[in-house]
Amino acid sequence: MTDPYVPQEIEPKWQQRWEADGIYRAVVDPDRPKFYYLTMLPYPSGDLHIGHWYAMTPSDAQARYYRMRGYNVLFPMGFDAFGLPAENAAIKHGIHPREWTYANIERMRRQLRSMGAMFDWEREAVTCDPEYYRWNQWFFLKFYERGLAYRARAAVDFCPSCNTTLAREQVWGEERVCERCGTPVVKKDLEQWFFKITAYAEELLDFSQIEWPERVVTMQRNWIGRSEGADVIFRSEEGDEIEVFTTRPDTLWGATFMVLAPEHPLVEKLTTPEYREAVEAYQYQAARQSEIQRLALDKEKTGQFIGAYAINPVNEARIPIWIADYVLMTYGTGAIMAVPAHDERDFEFALKFGLPVIPVIAPPSGQAKSVLRAGSYREGLTEALREAGFAFEEADGDLQVTLDEADRERYIALVRSYLKPGTWTEVVGAGWAFVFADGPVMNVGSIEEERRILERCQELDPAVQAKRTVAELLWDQAFYRDLLFHDAYERMINSGPLTGTPGEEAVRRTTAWLEEREVGKAAVNYRLRDWLISRQRYWGTPIPIVYCPECGTVPVPEEELPVLLPEDVDWRPTGENPLRYHEAFLHTTCPRCGGPAHRETDTMDTFVDSSWYQYRYLSPDYDQGPWDPEEGAYWLPVDQYTGGIEHATMHLLYTRFFTKVLRDLGLVDFDEPMLRLYNQGTVLGEDGEKMSKSRGNVVAPDDLVEQYGADTVRAYLMFFARWDQGGPWDSQGIKGPRRFLEDVWRLVLEPVDPAQAEATPTEEQVRVLRRKTHQTIKRCTEDMEAFAFNTYVAALMEFRNVLQEAKRTPVAGSEAWEEAIETLLLLMAPITPHIAEELWVRTGRPYSIHQQRWPTWDEAIAAEETFTLVIQVNGKVRDRVEVPVGISEEKAREIALASEAVRRRLNGREPKRVIYVPGRLVNVVV
RNA sequence: GCCGGAGUGGCGGAACAGGCAGACGCGCGCGACUCAAAAUCGCGUGGGCUUGGCCCAUGUGGGUUCGAUUCCCACCUCCGGCACCA
Structure with a gap:
């Protein structure tokens, strides 16, 4: 009787043996190609989560695969050990964050070991070790020297629960919540x-050197948010420069007002006394508004005139200055020129507050519209319009005319002669013209003209006396609405010297024109903000800065690093940073003048730690620099990185930035930290929801290892879903991989029936088995390269099914059988390392299976001899025939046409067409 | 609103340079073993029908094609990201 499969016994045994033998120790070896395989490091929260297993075990499998392929693979692990939970635990339970963190790390190391992963533990780095964070401080100083670290006053995001500021990237979603x-x-x-x-x-937008998922690239690209345009200098009437950024310099002549962000520094100075009160009220309300997250979804524009005017540098137009919260201080210059005719937001604002609209870009349709109001025209106009070929519709006596822009003059001439005295009509198209019966044709081409037209209309028609602008007057005619605003790139109109410039040249030519006159220049603007790294918390890296009343802000000299986090601190129940009250830490001497000074008490964002940990792993004990350059020269950069998508615009952006700075500091000679990235999905609870303690749907890996063994858990995690997608956990489903392992156990260890062992297999039996063996190597190899772990395991299960059958035939015990078993174990080694090793050694093969070479397949052996020729009639499968692989087209057609199913449908007729797809099918078209 | 991704049996998922839809597994049904149950083994398992055969099936509706889960158009649902970005 074979002993049963008891993973609880064999797994710890092999884990200890591998560790004792150091078989996963990766050392620099210039003779072998290196492969740096990195998976994101965990935060030591106390317990390993199934999500950690999901992230790490498939990565481990692939790392093992590369090793078997002959690469010198480094697969390190560490702990992202600074952060809030430790500090909160301290406040709540009185345990020091250090104690709490290191105890958790100890526990998690044990749990990580139970995975049976090939981590090289001698490379482990823990970010809260002074020997680690010392280098955070060192980098800070280097950044500071280069002007890449700076202190500034700014409106920043603050999490009231974590009691600290956050970087822009760490504020999520519409609700703007703490990440x-x-x-x-x-x-x-x-x-x-x-x-x-x-x-x-700009450089972060270049992804040409990395193979990262399109999703991440897109997210980073959007996050950085590059736009091209121009900076233009407007001036207040008093001469203050007001710079704006615009992507549409070609619309400059249409700027009819300016809008500043409520917190714009010039507001204070420009506001006139009679508006001061209203402006301050608006500013107060706007500040409050952003605090309430602008939860009210009505996007109704609000704003306040500040009493001052600016001069548009292109046409000297005097335009009012407003403040409004739709202009953000954090984007561009915090001020805009408003072109209501060609910007939707400005249009909405202008309509609401009665600000003039001047069209300066021709509409893309090339059409114009005109309304002739009932009673404003004499008899015979409809006939005349018809005769002249103008299309129109009658609505309540009004005539709504749609015409080609080219016919504008002809139309005006015609209509004029029919207008009754004291009336007018408009032509709205490329420019808005007002045709007065007893006066000139007037164009809405400037603010003055707009005024004059409005006044004249008001004189003629009491009904429009309440209208504040021409746009408002025209807006009343629903027929015109689609022409009053558009944002197309088209021919410039009403634009002084640049009138007539075609759309495709408009931006470029206007920009050149601005540059010549020195009122503007081409500019690129980014949505990306600088990374706010200050945190008002204790458990992090102290920022190595001293404030001296004499010398100001002074960096701590390199040789005084690390600035140690003091141990003996008093916790504040509010979470307020205890460093601020730690006298010994706070008070120091100025490194420059030796006088009394005090330390910066903010600590660094923990994303600083994880921005360069991949380098520290190489030599975590090295003290001459952040890492040993010799190790770096061999291992860097990271070849394959794996982790969750949630870091797309945080960690993954920061680490790219860091690496580029390190390159500029001469520390590395490459541009990108991780050449290839793959994002795994998420394991959900059995209810299909995100796992959480409050939902009670959390799956604990320790229990699973206890019940099924690590190999089963690993195999199931790789099998149950596509790795990049993830999905709900299924406590029934895990039985499949467990049965698979038990089947393999018996398949390998239970003796073959002597009757079969002694019998000689047929050539056919040998050929069929070997074919399956080689096909499985091929499938598994391709799947492994493609991160297709689910189909990889499926292929192994299929192989198991075939071997179970084969074991009952004389092929069992043959050379082909031995080849199959050996292959099976080798292919299992990356997925289920313990059972693979156990069976490998038990069957007398040389320890360790994890030091064997990856099996190769022979195409000739893997090749099928026959295939199922599918016979279709009109694209529907009607018959199937097993035929030799090399079958000729002629022969295939013959077989198909001879098929009973085909003949019945053909019914003596000739087929219309016969399509042959080599190796697949024949389709008979009737 | 904008930008991505995804909708396939009872369930998780396979298969997409257009060519046998449902690999592999779970679950379920029947049978064997058992006093019995579990475990294990064998067989079956998309739905329907007038069942030696046929029809319908890959979110919905169209289209291209000899042939569409795969390509194109429109729409629906779900998930993720961004959101007054000038």
Whole structure:
């Protein structure tokens, strides 16, 4: 009797043996090609989650695969050990964050070992070790020297629950919640430290050197948000420069007002006394509004005139200055020129507040519209219009005419002679013309003209006396509405010297024109903001800065690093940073003048730690630099990185930025930290929802290992879904992989029936088995390369099914059988390393299976001899015939036409067409 | 609103340079073993019908094609990201 499969016994045994033998130790070996395989490091929360297993075990399988393929693979692990939970635990339970963190790390190391992964533990790095964060400080100083770390006062996002500021990337979604705890953030005006990631905005948009998922690339691209346009300098009447950024310099002549962000620094100065009160009220309300997250979804525009005017530099037009919260201080210059005719938001604003609209770009349709109001024209006009070929419709006596822009003059001439005295009509198209019966044709081409037209209309018609602008007057005619606003790139009109410039040249020529006159220049603007790294918390890396009353802001000298986090601190129940009250930490001497000074008490965002951990892993004990350059020269950069998508615009952006700075510091000689990236999906609870303690749908890996063994858990995680998709956990489904392992156990260990063992297999039996063996190697190899772990396991299961059959035939025990078993075990080694090793060694093969070469397949052996020729009639399968692989087209057609099913449908007729797809099918078209 | 991704049996999922839809697994049904149950083994398992055969089936409706889960158009639903970005 074969002993049963007891993973609880064999798994710890092999884990210890592998570790004792150091078989996963990766050392620099210039003779072998290296492969740096990295998976995101966990936060030591206390317990390994099934999500960690889901992230790490398929990565481990692939790392093992590369190893078997002959690469020198480095697969390290560490802990992202600074952060809030440790500090919250301290406040709540009185345990020091250090103690809490290191105890958790100890526990998680044990749990990680139970995975049976090939981590090289001698490379482990823990980010809260002073020997780690010392280098965070060192990098900070380097950044500071280069002007890449700076302190500034700014309106920043603050999480009231975490009691600290956050980077823009760490505020999520429409509700603007804290990435960590989900609490809505508030704005605060604070002095904070920033890393100047915007200096690398352009380079960060270049993804040409990395193979990353399109999804991540798109998210980063959108996050950086590059737009091209021009900076234009407007001036207040008093001469203050007001710079705006616009992507549409070609619409400059249509700027009829300016809008500043409510918190724009010039507002204070420009506001006239009679508007001061109203402006301050608006500013107060706007600030409050952003705190309430503007939850009211009505996007109704609000704003306030500040009493001042600006001069449009292209036409000297005097335009009012407003403030409104739809202009953001954080984008561009915090001020805009408003072109209501060609910007939807400005249009809405202008209509609401009665600001003039001047069209300066011809509409894309090339059409114009005109309304002749009932009673404003004499008899015979309809006939005349018809005769002249103008299309129109009658609506309540009004005539609504749609004409080609080219016919504008002809139309005006015709209509004029029919207008009754004291009336007018409009032509709205490329420009808006007013045709007065007893006066000139007037064009809405400037603010003055707009005024004059409005006044004249009001004189003639009391009904329009309440209208504040021509646009408002025209808006009343629903027929005109689609022509009053558009944002197409088209021919410029009403634009002084540039009138007539075609759409495709408009932006470029206007920009050149601005540059000549020195009132503007081409500019690129980014949505990306600098990375706010200050955190008002204890459990993080102290920022190595000292404030001296004499010398100001002074960096701590390199040789004084690390600035140690003091141990003996008093916890504040509010979560307020205890460093601020730690006298010994706070008070220091100025490194420059030796006088009394005090330390910066903010600590760094923990994303600083994870921005370069892949380098520290190489030599976690090295003290001459952040890492040993010799190790770096061999292992870097990371060849394959795996982890969750949630870091797309945080960690994954920061680490790219960091690497580019390190390159500019001369520390690395490449541009990108991770050449290839793959994002796994998420394991959901059995109810299909995100796993959470409150839902009670959490799956604990320790229990699963206890019940099924690590190999089963690994195999199931790789089998149950596509890795990049993830899906709900199924406590029934895990039985499949467990049965698979038990079947393999018996398949390999239970002796073959002597009757079969002694019998000689037929050539056919041998050929069929070997074919399956080689086909399986091929499938598994391709699946492994493609991260298709689910079909990889499926292929192994299929192989198992075939072997179970074969074991009952004389092929069992043959050479082909041995080849099959050996192959099976080798292919299982990356997925289920323990059972593979156990069976490998038990069958007398040399330890360790994890030091064997990956099997190769022979195409000739893997090749099928026959295939199922599908016979279709009109595209529907009607018959199937097994035929040799090399069958000629002629022969295939013959077989198909001879098929009973085909003959019945043909019914003596000739087929219309016969389509032959080699190796697949014949389709008879009747 | 904009930008991505996805909709396939009872369930998880296979198969897409256009060519046998449902690999593999779970579950379920029947049978064997058992006093019995579990475990295990064998067989079956998309739906329907007038069942030696035929019809319908890959979110919905169209289209291209000899042939569409795969390509094109429109729409619906779900998930993710962004959201007054000038």
